[in-house]
Amino acid sequence: MPILFEEVKYVYDPRTPFEKEALNNINLKISEGEFVTILGKTGSGKSTLLQLMNGILKPSSGTVSVDKILTSRNDDSIFNIRRRVGLVFQYPEHQFFEENVFKEIAFGPKNFGVEANELNRVVLEAVEMVGLPRTVLSKSPFNLSGGEKRKVAIASVISCNPKYLVFDEPTSGLDPVSVNLFFDMVKRFRKFGKTIIIVTHSVKEAIQNSERIIVMTKGQIVFDGDIQTFIKSKKLIEWGMLPPPLYRLAWKIKEKVDDFDIKDDRLSEAVSLLKSMIN
Ligand SMILES: Nc1ncnc2c1ncn2[C@@H]1O[C@H](COP(=O)(O)OP(=O)(O)O)[C@@H](O)[C@H]1O
Ligand SMILES: [Mg+2]
Structure with missing residues (x-):
């Protein structure tokens, strides 16, 4: 589907x-x-x-x-x-x-028919899944840091x-x-x-x-x-985006290679080699 x-x-x-x-x-x-x-x-x-x-x-x-x-x-x-x-x-x-994070996270499931005695578990699972401490549950979502707000939203x-x-x-x-x-x-x-x-x-x-x-x-x-x-x-440039440096480099190298018939798997090999050099 x-x-x-x-x-x-x-x-x-x-x-x-x-x-x-x-x-x-x-x-x-x-x-x-x-x-x-x-x-x-x-x-x-x-x-x-x-x-x-x-x-x-x-x-x-x-x-x-x-x-x-x-x-x-x-x-x-x-x-x-x-x-x-x-x-x-x-x-x-x-x-x-x-007004608080618990209610914020509980709102959706409550609306979709999750029973009151199940809500607690559903909220705690969601909080754990996004890596938030349980201490945020009683706080106002509006008073959290940017990163925490994003986690509450998720x-x-x-x-x-x-x-x-x-x-x-x-x-x-x-x-x-x-x-x-x-x-x-x-x-x-x-x-x-x-x-x-x-x-x-x-x-x-x-x-x-x-x-x-x-x-x-x-x-x-x-x-x-x-x-x-x-x-x-x-x-990418035509689409208004900047290619990552690694790829600009890989393209440059490919252009310079004498063998114009370079196989694609060799290009990907070069890219992974470059990746390992940079990491
Ligand atoms: N609520 C809105 N009312 C009028 N025009 C809008 C509204 N939201 C977006 N637009 C216009 O629709 C186009 C697409 O916007 P949007 O979907 O937000 O693009 P993106 O998320 O890629 O930045 C833009 O020209 C934007 O100005
Ligand atoms: Mg947008």
């Missing part, structure tokens, strides 16, 4: 002077168990795409469905979609509204046990150690069979962690494929 976009267009403020087409001609299928990274510069439509995945936004035309349930239906199936697709916002504060989504986990720029503003901790956590989620969709600015993160890369420019998908194809396409 997938998340499926068919011929999707999204327009903000239609039929007003502020009308803005954010997505156009989106066809996309994300199957269960995939780990997908979405890249693209600011304004390319990434956040809009994510919000269409769990029905916060409905397509202006075309259809979005989650496990065959259309997000545009006007009945309580939207409840079912929200439960399947957990979206962690770019700014955690935008999703907080409770815990409050994880506690609903969604199949699809969608993160909007989860690593922006994090130091390298916290970025690594975040991806360790994602690996744990994958062990539980979650489908992962991450939006990031970082080409390096995309290459190092995911399996499939989608690139957006101006509301359209301009690349959708695996890491090797992505690296070889060498269109």
Whole structure:
């Protein structure tokens, strides 16, 4: 069962002077168990795409469905979609509204029918999964550090046990150690069979962690494929992104090699050699 976009267009403020087409001609299928990274510069439509995945936004035309349930239906199936697709916002504060962390994390599962005597366990599991100490449970989510807020935001989504986990720029503003901790956590989620969709600015993160890369420019998908194809396409600059130094170096070396018929597995060998030299 997938998340499926068919011929999707999204327009903000239609039929007003502020009308803005954010997505156009989106066809996309994300199957269960995939780990997908979405890249693209600011304004390319990434956040809009994510919000269409769990029905916060409905397509202006075309259809979005989650496990065959259309997000545009006007009945309580939207409840079912929200439960399947957990979206962690770019700014955690935008999703907080409770007075303490316990209530914040308990809100989703409570709404989805988890019994009161089970709630405690569900909240504690979520807190442990994201690596927060239990002492935060009584604090206001608004008074935590940036990193803690992000963890609470993730815990409050994880506690609903969604199949699809969608993160909007989860690593922006994090130091390298916290970025690594975040991806360790994602690996744990994958062990539980979650489908992962991450939006990031970082080409390096995309290459190092995911399996499939989608690139957006101006509301359209301009690349959708695996890491090797992505690296070889060498269109990053055209797409408005800076390739990581390691890859610029690998490309330069490849250009200089006399044997123009260099085999791809030799390129990947060179890349892993460079990686081991840098690490
Ligand atoms: N709430 C909104 N109202 C009007 N226009 C918006 C709104 N949110 C985003 N946009 C516009 O839609 C386009 C895509 O934005 P967005 O999906 O946020 O891109 P990204 O996440 O890649 O930066 C941009 O031109 C942006 O200005
Ligand atoms: Mg965004």
